[in-house]
Amino acid sequence: xxxxxxxxxxxxxxxxxxxxxxxxxxxxxxxxxxxxxxxxxxxxxxxxxxxxxxxxxxxxxxxxxxxxxxxxxxxxxxxxxxxxxxxxxxxxxxxxxxxxxxxxxxxxxxxxxxxxxxxxxxxxxxxxxxxxxxxxxxxxxxxxxxxxxxxxxxxxxxxxxxxxxxxxxxxxxxxxxxxxxxxxxxxxxxxxxxxxxxxxxxxxxxxxxxxxxxxxxxxxxxxxxxxxxxxxxxxxxxxxxxxxxxxxxxxxxxxxxxxxxxxxxxxxxxxxxxxxxxxxxxxxxxxxxxxxxxxxxxxxxxxxxxxxxxxxxxxxxxxxxxxxxxxxxxxxxxxxxxxxxxxxxxxxxxxxxxxxxxxxxxxxxxxxxxxxxxxxxxxxxxxxxxxxxxxxxxxxxxxxxxxxxxxxxxxxxxxxxxxxxxxxxxxxxxxxxxx
Amino acid sequence: xxxxxxxxxxxxxxxxxxxxxxxxxxxxxxxxxxxxxxxxxxxxxxxxxxxxxxxxxxxxxxxxxxxxxxxxxxxxxxxxxxxxxxxxxxxxxxxxxxxxxxxxxxxxxxxxxxxxxxxxxxxxxxxxxxxxxxxxxxxxxxxxxxxxxxxxxxxxxxxxxxxxxxxxxxxxxxxxxxxxxxxxxxxxxxxxxxxxxxxxxxxxxxxxxxxxxxxxxxxxxxxxxxxxxxxxxxxxxxxxxxxxxxx
Numbered sequence: 001x002x003x004x005x006x007x008x009x010x011x012x013x014x015x016x017x018x019x020x021x022x023x024x025x026x027x028x029x030x031x032x033x034x035x036x037x038x039x040x041x042x043x044x045x046x047x048x049x050x051x052x053x054x055x056x057x058x059x060x061x062x063x064x065x066x067x068x069x070x071x072x073x074x075x076x077x078x079x080x081x082x083x084x085x086x087x088x089x090x091x092x093x094x095x096x097x098x099x100x101x102x103x104x105x106x107x108x109x110x111x112x113x114x115x116x117x118x119x120x121x122x123x124x125x126x127x128x129x130x131x132x133x134x135x136x137x138x139x140x141x142x143x144x145x146x147x148x149x150x151x152x153x154x155x156x157x158x159x160x161x162x163x164x165x166x167x168x169x170x171x172x173x174x175x176x177x178x179x180x181x182x183x184x185x186x187x188x189x190x191x192x193x194x195x196x197x198x199x200x201x202x203x204x205x206x207x208x209x210x211x212x213x214x215x216x217x218x219x220x221x222x223x224x225x226x227x228x229x230x231x232x233x234x235x236x237x238x239x240x241x242x243x244x245x246x247x248x249x250x251x252x253x254x255x256x257x258x259x260x261x262x263x264x265x266x267x268x269x270x271x272x273x274x275x276x277x278x279x280x281x282x283x284x285x286x287x288x289x290x291x292x293x294x295x296x297x298x299x300x301x302x303x304x305x306x307x308x309x310x311x312x313x314x315x316x317x318x319x320x321x322x323x324x325x326x327x328x329x330x331x332x333x334x335x336x337x338x339x340x341x342x343x344x345x346x347x348x349x350x351x352x353x354x355x356x357x358x359x360x361x362x363x364x365x366x367x368x369x370x371x372x373x374x375x376x377x378x379x380x381x382x383x384x385x386x387x388x389x390x391x392x393x394x395x396x397x398x399x400x401x402x403x404x405x406x407x408x409x410x411x412x413x414x415x416x417x418x419x420x421x422x423x424x425x426x427x428x429x430x431x432x433x434x435x
Numbered sequence: 436x437x438x439x440x441x442x443x444x445x446x447x448x449x450x451x452x453x454x455x456x457x458x459x460x461x462x463x464x465x466x467x468x469x470x471x472x473x474x475x476x477x478x479x480x481x482x483x484x485x486x487x488x489x490x491x492x493x494x495x496x497x498x499x500x501x502x503x504x505x506x507x508x509x510x511x512x513x514x515x516x517x518x519x520x521x522x523x524x525x526x527x528x529x530x531x532x533x534x535x536x537x538x539x540x541x542x543x544x545x546x547x548x549x550x551x552x553x554x555x556x557x558x559x560x561x562x563x564x565x566x567x568x569x570x571x572x573x574x575x576x577x578x579x580x581x582x583x584x585x586x587x588x589x590x591x592x593x594x595x596x597x598x599x600x601x602x603x604x605x606x607x608x609x610x611x612x613x614x615x616x617x618x619x620x621x622x623x624x625x626x627x628x629x630x631x632x633x634x635x636x637x638x639x640x641x642x643x644x645x646x647x648x649x650x651x652x653x654x655x656x657x658x659x660x661x662x663x664x665x666x667x668x669x670x671x672x673x674x675x676x677x678x679x680x681x682x
Contacts, residue, residue: 021624024473059449059624062477063484075484087460087485 003054006301007043008254008308009371009400012050012428019056023076023167027135028055033426034137036161038105039080042112043311043368044400046160046429055165057107063087064168071173072130077107077166082295089287093173094233096128100343102292107166112397113158115359117209117231117291119347120198122174126157126353132169137424141167155420157354160396162421162430178237181209181290184230184280188212191224191322198228198346200318208232209290210346216332216339216367223329224344231290251302261338261370304370311398312380313358313366315347316390321363324390328365328383335379339367355413355420358395366398377401396429407433436569436612436652440514442466442507444497444554445524447474449623450573452481453642454521459487466510467492469524489513497524497550503557511561519569519649520558522551527625528588540587547591552598555613559602562611571614571649572599576657578617579666582682596655603654612652616645619662634661 001017015031027034032052039058040047048054057078064074071093075084081095082102088094099114108114113126122128131145134156142164144153156163184207188194194214199206207230214226294300301309316324325344332339343366352360369376384406387394393410394402408414421430441458443451446467455465459482467482469475472494479492491513495502511517528543555570562568577585578592596615603613620626620635641658648656657663672680 019624019627022474022477024477062481064477064480066484073484091486 001054003037003040003048005044005047005400006041007310007368007371007398007400008301008304008306009310010045010048010428011308012045012048014049014054015051016053017056018053019059020078020165020167021059023060023062023133026139027137027165028053030055030424034165034422034424035427036077036107036111036165036425038078038108038111039103041101041104041108042396043309043398044396044429045432046112046396046399046427047108048428049426050428052426057105057165060107060167066091068093071175072170073173074168074170075106076168077110077132078105080105081109085287088173089176089179092175092177094176094287096172096174097122097125098291099125100292101295102288103295106169106171107161110157110166110169111159111161113352113354113357113359114397115347117211117345119345119350119359120206120210121208121348123348123350124158124353124357124359126357127350128172129157129353130170130172132156133167134164135167136164137422152420154353154355155417158352158357159354159417159420160356160427160430162425162427164422164425176233178234179287180234180237180284181231181287182234183283183285183290185283186228186280187278188214188224188226188228190222191325194224194226194228194344195322195346197230200346206230212344214329214342214344216329216342219330219333223326223333226342226344229290234284237284251297251299254302254304254306256305304368307371309368309370310376310380310400311366311368312383313364313395313398314383314387314392315358315360315362315364315395316387316392317362318346320390324386324392325363325365327386331379331382331386332367335375337369337372337376337379339369342367355417356396356411358393358397358410360393362392366395396433399429402433404433404435436650437518437567438463438569438646438649440464440466440516440518442468442510442514442517442520444468444520444522444551445573446492447471447478448523448525449625449638450618450621450641450645451521451523452478453638454523454645455482455487456485456639457642457646459483459485459490462486462488464489464514466490466513468495468497468506468510470494470496497554498545500550500553503553507554507557507561517558517561517568519571520554521645521649522554522570522572524551525573525625528585528591530585530587533587543587544591544594547588548594548598551595555599555602559606559611559613563606563609566610568610569612569614569649569652570599570602571616571645573645574599574615574617576617576619576662576666580669580677584682612649614648614653615655616641616648616658617655617662617666618658619665 001014018028030053035049037054037056060076060078062076068091098116109125113124115124134142142149210230212228218225349361388409447469475492479490482490525547533540574596575592577589578596599615618641644658
C-alpha cells in the first residue's frame with residue numbers, strides 16, 4: 001500500500017497499512033517492522049515505513065477525560081489537534097503549543113516534539129505532556145511520565161514513533177479568554193531588523209507568538225526582508241468563536257510541476273510585501289486563520305505537482321546566527337531555486353523536552369523547495385554543511401534526505417536513544433539516517 | 436423534535452459515535468447500548484468529556500430480543516424519559532458466506548432486520564402511548580434494490596425500510612417521528628477493506644445529516660443527498676437490464 005507523506009517525496013510502498021481499532025487491543029500482527037501512522041503531515045520519510053507495516057491511529061480519536069477546572073485533557077493519540085481545539089476552546093482552554101497546521105495527531109505532536117510560534121515562551125509540545133501510555137511490541141503497556149518510566153518518557157518525546165505506539169496522552173492546557181488572536185504585522189527590512197522585532201535586542205517587547213516570512217530571493221543587504229507577525233491571545237471576544245480554518249477549498253489534483261518557479265514565487269513575494277507597511281498593522285483574527293493559515297486550502301501540497309517538494313528546517317545557535325543565516329540564504333538566492341514559504345523564528349532557551357527534540361535554543365529557518373532532483377539535493381547538502389559547522393540541527397519531521405553524518409551531528413543523544421527503540425519498530429527515515 | 440435525552444443502540448459503531456459526539460457537544464443526556472464493555476466504556480468516557488450532561492451505558496447483545504424491554508426500561512430510567520432513539524447496530528454481511536450457508540443468512544437478518552425492527556416496535560408502542568418521540572434507524576441505500584453483490588444485507592435493510600414505512604404511517608398523527616436513514620458508502624471500520632472513491636463520505640458528514648433528519652423528523656434521508664438521485668435511477672432500471680449490471 002502506498003501512503004504519501006506531505007512532501008510527496010519519497011514515494012514508497014508498504015507491506016500493509018492496518019488500523020489500531022481500539023486503544024485496549026493488542027498491536028496488529030505485522031509484516032516486517034511497525035511504525036505508528038497519524039495524519040502523515042511529516043514532509044519526508046519519518047512517517048513512512050517502506051516494505052513494513054504502518055499502524056494507523058485515526059480511530060484512536062476518543063477523549064478520555066477533560067478536567068475543565070484544571071485544563072487537563074487526557075485523550076487517545078490519534079485525535080487531531082483541530083479536533084482537540086474544537087472541544088477545549090469553547091471551554092476556555094487552548095493547546096499550549098501548536099505547529100503550523102492543526103491536522104496533526106496528538107501522538108505525532110509528541111513523536112516529533114513539535115514547536116510553534118510561541119516556542120520562545122512555551123517551549124515545545126513535549127514540555128506540556130504530563131504522561132502517556134506506550135504500547136510496546138512485547139505487549140507491555142507502560143505509563144510514562146517525568147516520574148514513572150522517566151527515561152522512556154524522554155526518549156518517546158521526539159522519538160519519531162520508534163519507541164512504541166502511544167495510545168493516549170495527558171496534556172496540560174493553557175487558559176484563554178477568547179478564541180481570537182490580536183495580530184500585528186509589519187514589514188521587515190533585513191536580518192538585523194528581524195532580531196530587533198523578535199525582541200532579541202530589547203528594541204521591541206516580545207509577544208507570546210511571533211514568526212517571520214521572508215523572501216528567499218532577496219540578495220545582499222536585503223537578505224532577510226519580509227513580513228514579521230506577532231500575536232497574543234485576545235483578552236475578550238468570547239471563547240465560542242469560530243476556528244476560521246475549515247478547508248473551504250481543496251487543491252483537486254497535482255498541479256503541473258512548474259507551477260511554483262522562481263517567477264511565480266517572486267510574484268507572490270512581491271504581492272505579499274505590498275500588503276506590509278512599516279507601521280504595525282493590527283487585526284483580530286480567529287485562531288485558525290492566524291495559527292494555521294494554510295489549513296484553509298486543503299491539500300496545498302499538490303501545488304508542487306507530482307515530483308513533490310522538500311522542506312528544510314534547521315536551527316543554528318544564536319551566537320553567530322546572522323552569519324550562518326546569511327550564508328544559507330545567499331546559497332539559496334544564488335542557486336536559482338525558489339522557496340515558496342520561508343520562515344524564520346527565534347527559539348527560546350527552554351531545555352529540550354525529549355532526548356531527540358529538534359527545537360533548542362537558537363534561530364530556526366524553514367524553507368520548501370520543489371523537488372528537482374540532483375540540483376535540489378546539492379543545494380540542501382550545502383545548507384546542511386553550514387548547519388553542521390554552526391553546531392545546529394536539521395528537523396527530522398521535515399527531512400527526506402539528510403545524511404547519517406548530519407543526523408548524528410544534529411542529535412548528540414543518538415546512542416543513548418537507540419537503547420529505547422522498540423526492536424519491532426522502524427521507519428524509512430530511521431533506516432536511512434542510521435545506515 | 437426534542438433531542439435532549441437520546442438512547443443509542445449499537446453505540447460503538449462509527450456512525451453512532453459521530454452522531455453521539457454531535458449531541459454531546461450540545462449538552463444532551465445520552466444512554467448507550469453496545470456489545471463490548473471495553474469499547475462501550477471508551478465511547479462513554481469520550482462523550483462525557485465532550486460535554487454531554489450525562490452519559491450512561493448498558494452492555495448487551497441486541498440479537499437477544501428477550502432483553503430489549505429491560506434495556507429500554509434501563510434507558511428510560513437513566514435518562515428520565517426518552518426523547519429520541521437511534522438504532523444503529525449492524526454488520527456488513529459476507530455475501531459469499533451467506534450464499535454457502537443459509538444459517539448464516541438467517542443470523543445476518545436477525546442482526547440487521549429482526550433486532551432493529553423489534554427495538555423500533557417496542558419504542559413505537561411506548562412513544563405512541565406518550566404521544567411524542569423520534570425513532571431513527573440506520574438503513575442503507577443497499578436496501579433499495581437487490582443486487583447480486585450484497586443482496587443478503589440489502590434484503591435486511593430493505594425489509595427494515597418497509598417495516599419503518601408502516602410504522603411511520605401508523606404513528607404520523609400520534610406525534611411520533613420515524614426516520615429511516617439511508618447512508619451510501621461511509622468510510623467506517625465496517626467498510627475498511629473497500630477501495631474508496633468520490634462517492635465515499637466520512638462518518639461525521641453522515642452524522643450531521645442524521646442529526647438534521649432527526650430534528651426535522653425527515654421520513655427517509657439519503658446521506659449524502661446525492662444518493663437520492665442515484666438510487667432513484669437505480670430503482671427504475673428495468674429488471675431485465677438490471678440483472679446484467681455488474682453491481
